[in-house]
Amino acid sequence: MAAVADRRNNNMPHACLRSRSLLWSAVFSLFLAACSEAEKPGAGGGPAARPALPVVTATADTRPMSERVRAVGTLQANESVMIRPELAARVERIHFQEGRPVAAGQVLITLDAAEYRAQVAQTEATVEANRLTFERAADMVRTNMVSQQDYDQARARLAESRALLERHRVMLEKTTLRAPFDGVAGLRLVSPGAYVQPGQDLVNLEDLDPLKIEFRVPERHAAALTVGRPLTLRVDAVPGGAFTGEIYAIDPRLDAATRTFALRGRVPNGDGQLRPGMFAQVELTVGEHPQALVIPEQAIVPRGERLYVFRVTDGTVALVPVVTGLREPGIVEVVQGLAVGDTVVTEGQMKLRDGVPVTATAQDAAS
Template identity: 40%
Template sequence: MASRAIYLVVAVIGMVGAGTAAWWLQKPGAAAPQNAAPAVARNAQRAGAAKPISVEVAHVRAMAISDEVQAVGSLRSRRSVVLRPEVSGRVTQLHFRDGARVRQGQLLVQLDDQLPRAQVQQAQAELSIARANHQRNQELVAQGFISQRSVDESAANLQVAQAKLALAQATAARLKIVAPFDGIAGIGNVHVGDYLKDGTDIVNIEDIDSVWVDFRLPERYQTQVRVGQGARVELDALPGATFSAVVRAIDPQIDANGRSVAVRGSIDNRDLQLRPGMFARVTAVFGARADARVVPEEAIVPQGSKPYVLKVVPGAAPDSRIAQRVPVQLGLRRAGQVEVLQGLELGDTVVTAGHQRVQQDGAPVRVVVPAAPEPASLPTSAPARQPA
């Protein structure tokens, strides 16, 4: 019984305490401290928003920039040919040296032409007889001693004799192999006394006073490349040297396999530094602007297809600055710089660091200069240990 009385007293005391606490919390005076906390937080937030935000900036400047694309290609001779005989024969004379210059029409290889020369002499004799007979018949028909039919036959015989002579001369001429154009002879594959069949390779002739550079560009550039445009050519075989090329031809057909367009340029090579077959790195230049407006890449804030920058302009209060969101139209990108086609002018100031702290357009900002990195200190060597 005593324990039940104790439990009853404790329960009554707990209920009274709970009711007293509830009454105290419902008083207007007690609720004030709790409601004060959010109000203080809001005031602090407003105070923080009004405080200028520290940002780093850069200025819009002018820079020479070029619209270009890189590709790889190969060098080719302006004109190249491999000399081959059209008829079989034995080599009797060679009139060139390996790697030497040759001139157009220069005799390079002479094949044995004794039989063709004899045929030419025979054809000349037959032509002489046919011409004399035809002339005699013309005189006789004028005197009425022969018919016109005899004159016609002699005229036909004259034409046959002329054709035989032309055939013999053409056969003899094919035994003389000459240079088709000015160039440099390659390394020959024949010697005097060799018997050559028709179509056998003798020597290659290369015209390299001007060389071609053939390369391919992706099909999206086919509307930009034009005949007469310039290009820079660098070669792994000649490190540090840059050559100027001019676009001479554009293939009208797009390669369906690689979706690319073939382009051919020319390079002046009168000093003979370049050789056909060299690997070339080509930079095709579509256009250049000497006063392009550029900003650092860090200033661009991507937002779908409508990027923008935060431009720093004077605020309403004296000596104050605010960040203004400005949509921009971008152009080329070069070496950490972005060309701005529309939206900014030379000398404008844009934010390059601190974008994430600028929550709204027109927020006050304070320009800070980034601290220069301290040079790394060299580790100090421990003092030499003295021997005991």
């Protein structure tokens, strides 16, 4: 009996192992059955439908767009000059007020002219004496009382003295400094009584209406830019203000280093808000696209060096490559890849893949 009991005890581990194997086999069979059930066709005979993802969409539409060029430049006075004397003299009087308008021809500064008036008076006397001498020589040469040489010398002395008189009169005139054009006087750099030298800065004069703007644009726009084309500029010193003008001159020579050419425009400044030297942002319209196909800018999905959009067709999305053109705030022109009426995803692209079903909520294409 003891031997039989020992044999039974030795067979018990084997029985446990067989029970465990049968248990694991049953679990594995249930797992396979569950997987097979999941792969069975649905009620419609197709694979089980994936849940639709919610997205916001917009419709591609047409609208007019303008091709614009933006540049930066510096405002300049329409005319600008630094008043400088041509003579060495003492400042006798200042006739203008700093920062105030002056008219063309108005006297700005008078220099001490006593010496130059004396030179004119002296030369006038010399001219008169030479004139009388010449007249006598002319009478006497007809009667052969003087030689032709003496007559010629008398005539030459008269012409020389007259030329010297004209020179002294010009120098006297230069003691009065006048405004060459209408403008606004700047801050003077001298005081009455100061002794000035030729070429010394005295005061600047600026013509502030209109103002000039000089800027540069790339050579590819050369054909579109012409004299008279409107421009719009903005300056940081006048927040929110936009000023209009037009191009009046184009440099015929291209800068070979930057591949740009210079343009100048004029901008009315009747209210005096603009000042020479201000930094300005210039905008020009160089082309019109009256039927541009546009979509919201947020619909564009960049991947590498290419651009895509998710186009919605029959409730599913397809990743479509596109080529873009002009841009305006919030919208972009599509020149290749879409057609009028196509629906594109504008929100929710992060979870999308090609062929994924979606539930769309419409959005205005221009928003």
